[in-house]
Amino acid sequence: MNRSSLLAAAALASLLTACDNSDPGSDPGSDPGPSAYGANPQLPExxxxxxxxxxxxxxxQWGGKKPTVPDGFTVTAIATDLGxxxxxxxxxxxxxxxxxxxxxxxxxxxxxxxxxxxIKAKGTTSVKSGNRLxxxxxxxxxxxYEERTVFADKLNAPYGLALVNDQLYVANQDALVRFSYHxxxxxxxxxxxxxxxxxxxINHHWTKSLAASADGRFLYVGIGSNSNITERGMPAEADRAMIWEIDAQTGAHRPYATGIRxxxxxxIQPGTGKLxxxxxxxxxxxxxxxxxYLTSVRDGAFYGWPYSYWGQNVDPRVQPQDPQKVASAIQPDYSLGAHVAALGxxxxxxxxxxxxxxGVFVGEHGSWNRNVPSGYKVVFVPFRDGAPAGPPVDVVTGFRGDDGKTYGRPVGVTVDPKGALIVADDLSNTIWRVTSNNRTPTAEAPSRPDTAKP
Amino acid sequence: MHAVLLAATIPLFLGGLLSDIAYYSNYDVQWNNFAAWLIAGGMVFTGLALLSSLIDLFRARGRRKQALFTVVLLLVTFALGLVNSFVHVRDAYGTMPDGLILSAVVTVAAILATWVGFSSLRTGVTP
Known part of the structure; x- marks a missing residue:
């Protein structure tokens, strides 16, 4: 009897220690330090x-509350109750x-x-999919913004948007479509x-991001992987985890960059035209x-997924491995931190x-795979000479309250050339607009190319 | 009833083990899915058999020792099976080799539990 209870105790103890190992609360490195950002992040084991x-x-619910913006800026909700x-x-x-x-x-x-x-559905909105613009x-x-109309409906989970001259391109989850626009x-x-x-x-990662080249000849569509790390098998990953370059005239495509999870x-970067x-x-x-990460996308480059990450760091969960592909993987430009879920x-x-x-604004939807949440804000990555320079700066925060509740989750960010930041929030179904208080009316935007970002 | 529950654990955990062996050797991820489901099924029957063996333990008159041993073995099977289930939550080859080793251990534990359980049942019906 004594021996049996010992056995049981041992089994339970081993179970508990096994669980404890995975407890992130016991991990002192839970909070990312400054070394988590930038061109050369320190990657832990x-x-x-x-x-x-x-x-x-x-x-x-936000109730009367609003996101927090830097001093000298104002944030307002310009549309609520969206789909x-x-x-x-x-x-x-x-x-x-x-x-x-x-x-x-x-x-x-x-x-x-x-x-x-x-579990994950608890952290998102329960509103019905709008499937519209x-x-x-x-x-x-x-x-x-007093006027609100449905521009188009009956779309299939539209996501990426781009305007080229009189053509409005919309990346649905299953097709790239266009409307004429005046x-x-x-x-x-x-x-x-x-x-x-x-x-x-399958469409595990269904969002199809979109941008048009500066001259409007090509459309770039981001296609996410069909799994976290190939757990649906490699055949499901055909034409996934890549950016397509699509000829706007013919609809013909080629992979522009691959291994990009x-x-x-x-x-598109103004001036350089880089993607x-x-x-x-x-x-x-x-x-x-x-x-x-945030990166300029090089034509023909392979970014590692699924075999490796951040260059040549091999992921052993992917078998069989492909050492040649790993050797060809390039490092992205700028780390935004783990699990922040940059969506804009x-x-x-x-x-x-x-x-x-x-610089660029980045909308961070926020983490699930972290005991100490990361993201849940809009950050600004300052640029110098056309490349990121310096750590990210918080711009719009307060999406997660000190009470641990989440009021909103930022997705797409867009800059109004007149000087406003537009943030889509897919938890509270709101569009936020951030403006500077001392904006001079003469600060008219320089002439903008016909193309626009998603 | 107890016998049916006990008997079901072996083929399910054994199936999980064979699926793990298949995935370990040929990398076809479908075997990983099979293993996860078979182990989950094995856990359901282990849990029910554990409950049923606890009831037997309190009702047993003569063979308390054997009944207790069955409970302990089922508890061990359940605990290791639970760890194995968590290992099989990992994506793709992240389940290996831990999952394969655990599947083998759990299968052996289930066989032992069933063996002891059956002999305690047999002696239980003849007072």
Missing amino acids: QEHGLLPSMKIAEPA IPRQTLVLPNGDILVAEGRGGGAPPLRPKDFIAGI TLLRDKDGDGV EGQTRADGPPVKVTDLPSY NPTALA WAVVNERDELGPNLVPD VAFSVPAMGGRFAD
């Missing part, structure tokens, strides 16, 4: 605990288009997927025309791995003023 560390957002706003586009006349919807719906594959699906208009320029239009003339189908089998937002992306990296290697990127304009004149 991989952790393969029993359960991934988790902290799911606990949604709450899950993701990305926005500022049109030449100042109107704002909002893409609304929820895509995906990959079938659960393992017992894990059932449980994780229920809403147009917001500020008729008198007072910062109040300035001042509040409703599309009719249903869209399909430019090309996009990979949509989930490029959730794209933008930039924010990318979400893999989960379940510990709270401080793997950094999500936009280049600033001088009209944003002062320290926000040169």
Whole structure:
């Protein structure tokens, strides 16, 4: 009897210690230091605990509260009660288009997927998918967007948006489509025309980000991987984790960059015309791995997924490995920190003023795979000579309250050339507009190319 | 009833072990999915058998020792099976080799538990 209880005690003890190992609370490195950001982040050892560390957002209403912005700036909600706003586009006349919807719906594959699906759904909105584009208009320029129309509906989880001359391109979760557009239009003339189908089998990462080249000849579409780290098998990853370059005229495509796990937002750099992306990296290697990143996207480059991350750091969960691919993997430009879930990127304009004149804004949806949450804010990455220079600066915060509740989650960010930052919030279904208080009316934006970012 | 629950654990955990062996050797991720489900099924029956063996323990008159041993073995199977289930939550080859080793250990534990359990059942019906 004594021996048996010993056995049981030993079994229980081993179980408990095994659980404890995976407890992120016992990990002193939970909070990312400054070394987590920038061109050369310090990458900790991989952790393969029993359960991934988790902290799911606990949604709450804003009530009278608002996000926090830096001194000298004001934030206002210019639209509420949307159908899950993701990305926005500022049109030449100042109107704002909002893409609304929820895509995906990959079938659960393992017992894990059932449980994780229920847990993660708690941290997102329960509103019905809008599947439409809403147009917001500020008729008198007072910062109040009093007119609101449905520009187009019956779309399939629209996400990326781009305007090229008189063509409005929309990246649905299964196809790139276009509408004809003329300035001042509040409703599309009719249903869209399909430019090309996009990979949509399973659609684990369903968001299709979009940007148009400076000359408008090409459209770039970001296509996320079909799994965290190939757990649905490699055949499911055909045409995934890459950025397509699509000929706007013919709809023909070629892979522009590959191994880029989930490029959730794209933008063209003014002046250089270079393509930039924010990318979400893999989960379940510990709270401080793997950094999500901001990078200029090089033609033909391979960014490592699934075999390796941040250059040549091999991920042993992927078997068989491919040493040749690993050797060819290039390092991204700038780490945003692990699990921040960057979903929006936009280049600033001088009209944003002062320290926000040169750089990019990044919308960070916020983590789940971390005991101490990261992200849940909009940051500004300052640039110098066309490249990131310096640590990220908080711009819009307060999406997570000190009470541990989450009021909003930023997704797409867009810069209004007149000097305003537009932030889509897909938890409270709100569009926020951040403006400088001492904006001079003469601070007119320099002439902008016809193209626009998602 | 207890016998049915006990008997179900072996093929399920054994199936999980065989699936793990298959994934370990051929990298076909579908085997990983099979293993996760088979182990989950094995856990359901281990849990029910554990409850049933606890009831037997309190009702047993003569063979208390054997009944207790069954409970302990099932508890060990359940604890190791739970760890194994968590290991099988990992993505892709992250389950290996821990999952394979644990599957082998859990299968052996389930066989022992069933063996002892069956002999205690047999002696239980003849007072």
